[in-house]
Amino acid sequence: MRSYYPCEQVRAAEAPLLAALPEGTLMRRAAFGLARVAAAELRSRTGAVAGRRVTLLVGSGDNGGDALWAGAFLRRRGVAVTALLLDPQRAHRAGLAALRAAGGRAVPADPDRIGDPDLVLDGVVGISGRGPLRPAAAAVVEQITAPIVAVDTPSGVDPDTGAVDGPAVTAAVTVTFGAYKPVHALAPTRCGRVELVDIGLELPPPCMVAAEPAEIGAIWPVPGADDDKYSQGVVGIVAGSARFPGAGVLCAGAAVAATSGMVRYAGSAAPVVLARFPEVVAAPSFAEAGRVQAWVIGPGGGTDHQAADTLRDVLATDLPVLVDADGLTLLSRQPDLVRGRRAPTLLTPHAGEFARLTGRRPEPDRVAAVRALAADWRVHVLLKGRSTLIANPDGHVFVNEAGGSWAATAGAGDVLSGMIGALMSAGMAPDLAAAAGARAHSTAADLAARGGHDLAARGGEPGWAAPTSASAILDRVPAAVRSLRGMAES
Numbered sequence: 480m481r482s483y484y485p486c487e488q489v490r491a492a493e494a495p496l497l498a499a500l501p502e503g504t505l506m507r508r509a510a511f512g513l514a515r516v517a518a519a520e521l522r523s524r525t526g527a528v529a530g531r532r533v534t535l536l537v538g539s540g541d542n543g544g545d546a547l548w549a550g551a552f553l554r555r556r557g558v559a560v561t562a563l564l565l566d567p568q569r570a571h572r573a574g575l576a577a578l579r580a581a582g583g584r585a586v587p588a589d590p591d592r593i594g595d596p597d598l599v600l601d602g603v604v605g606i607s608g609r610g611p612l613r614p615a616a617a618a619v620v621e622q623i624t625a626p627i628v629a630v631d632t633p634s635g636v637d638p639d640t641g642a643v644d645g646p647a648v649t650a651a652v653t654v655t656f657g658a659y660k661p662v663h664a665l666a667p668t669r670c671g672r673v674e675l676v677d678i679g680l681e682l683p684p685p686c687m688v689a690a691e692p693a694e695i696g697a698i699w700p701v702p703g704a705d706d707d708k709y710s711q712g713v714v715g716i717v718a719g720s721a722r723f724p725g726a727g728v729l730c731a732g733a734a735v736a737a738t739s740g741m742v743r744y745a746g747s748a749a750p751v752v753l754a755r756f757p758e759v760v761a762a763p764s765f766a767e768a769g770r771v772q773a774w775v776i777g778p779g780g781g782t783d784h785q786a787a788d789t790l791r792d793v794l795a796t797d798l799p800v801l802v803d804a805d806g807l808t809l810l811s812r813q814p815d816l817v818r819g820r821r822a823p824t825l826l827t828p829h830a831g832e833f834a835r836l837t838g839r840r841p842e843p844d845r846v847a848a849v850r851a852l853a854a855d856w857r858v859h860v861l862l863k864g865r866s867t868l869i870a871n872p873d874g875h876v877f878v879n880e881a882g883g884s885w886a887a888t889a890g891a892g893d894v895l896s897g898m899i900g901a902l903m904s905a906g907m908a909p910d911l912a913a914a915a916g917a918r919a920h921s922t923a924a925d926l927a928a929r930g931g932h933d934l935a936a937r938g939g940e941p942g943w944a945a946p947t948s949a950s951a952i953l954d955r956v957p958a959a960v961r962s963l964r965g966m967a968e969s
């Protein structure tokens with residue numbers, strides 16, 4: 480599991496070390512790791528380190544200090560280093576002295592003095608940064624064409640929420656120190672590749688965790704010697720209708736693809752679902768469906784009285800229930816249907832459905848927003864997005880950074896719900912099932928976009944991708960599960 484910590488927890492963890500260690504030790508530890516990553520970037524991008532040019536953007540705090548010390552370490556490897564000081568009077572004194580002693584240059588920041596660097600280190604602000612870049616820093620950053628290595632966090636991006644509301648750095652790499660911060664999972668397009676430098680922090684339980692793909696692969700339910708079609712979990716799907724059968728096909732099909740358990744479908748789209756997936760056991764209504772271990776309700780189900788009555792009947796069971804799409808719209812009108820429900824309940828809203836449930840959109844602090852809904856309604860909540868967040872009623876948050884936006888296509892949510900419902904019926908807790916399903920879903924979307932080339936299997940070299948569809952994602956679910964299980968085995 481990769482753990483993420485809010486800035487104030489990182490600062491609190493730094494404090495005893497700062498007090499115990501000689502002045503500047505922690506910063507030099509961080510800067511040495513930063514210089515090592517920067518040198519590796521130079522080598523991989525330009526074929527050499529010595530003789531290359533690096534420009535430092537230096538703010539007024541310790542983030543700038545990290546950059547200055549890293550500049551001094553790079554100087555010792557023959558790199559030409561120029562520091563642009565955004566606030567010369569307040570630049571980190573010891574770092575500036577170290578850079579100059581190593582033969583580096585330091586000048587007041589000016590867009591005309593960026594030079595032609597091979598790499599830029601963004602040491603404008605780190606965990607004390609709030610809001611967008613200020614004008615002087617923004618004027619310089621917008622002129623930079625070289626790849627940027629962000630020091631700790633990309634400046635101008637909120638380190639705790641990943642929110643961007645003005646000029647901000649877009650980094651190719653972010654080198655963070657001591658602990659991952661939420662921004663590293665919530666703003667992946669701003670952070671680029673994230674590298675962690677250990678500086679010896681002792682940390683409390685994290686605010687958010689990301690399950691590694693191999694961990695998801697290791698817990699994915701597969702049939703054992705004593706299993707039969709019932710013992711692996713039976714999931715019931717209430718989705719789609721005779722008029723709009725598509726969501727029923729995608730949701731039931733995804734449940735079929737995700738595990739070996741049995742899938743029951745209940746609804747008027749039964750003939751169309753069966754035509755596509757004959758292994759589904761279909762009934763024309765919820766009342767006529769057989770026994771299941773978990774229900775999925777909502778995708779394409781409509782919001783009329785009959786749909787509302789079925790939602791009430793499903794939630795009146797003592798089974799785990801996943802409510803998605805139209806089911807969430809109905810729930811926003813009758814929250815009491817889940818409040819106080821004792822059986823596990825998982826809601827899977829996108830930002831708009833979240834606003835319908837709570838009366839406000841989840842931005843800018845999506846982690847706090849999803850945690851609050853889960854705690855207030857005593858449910859599990861999966862908030863969809865490039866970085867999908869999953870909160871349980873006790874405040875634990877999983878994050879799944881999709882690595883791309885290929886799943887942003889009509890019907891992909893129906894596929895996700897079917898996958899998660901199958902995992903819930905196999906006995907997984909709703910938040911773990913949601914985290915596992917979200918990871919497999921984003922893996923399937925990436926495979927579908929790349930025509931089946933598995934990046935992980937091919938060592939991650941870039942393969943070109945193209946827009947894809949929910950049906951194509953559904954078709955890649957088995958390959959995605961194989962990829963995750965393969966990582967667990969390797």
Ligand SMILES: NC(=O)C1=CN([C@@H]2O[C@H](COP(=O)(O)OP(=O)(O)OC[C@H]3O[C@@H](n4cnc5c(N)ncnc54)[C@H](O)[C@@H]3O)[C@@H](O)[C@H]2O)[C@H](O)CC1
Pocket residue numbers: 493497503505506509538539540541542543545603604605606607608609610611612613616630631632635656678
């Ligand atoms: N303490 C240590 O030994 C280590 C610290 N690490 C690094 O320190 C930074 C955090 O440094 P801090 O001095 O607290 O603040 P910043 O450098 O992040 O910010 C400086 C200063 O910038 C101003 N500011 C705030 N927002 C903006 C903005 N949007 N634009 C411009 N300027 C802004 C504000 O006045 C801040 O005080 C941490 O990130 C690490 O890089 C090492 O990691 C470990 C050792």
Ligand SMILES: [K+]
Pocket residue numbers: 542601602603604605629630631632633634
């Ligand atoms: K920074």
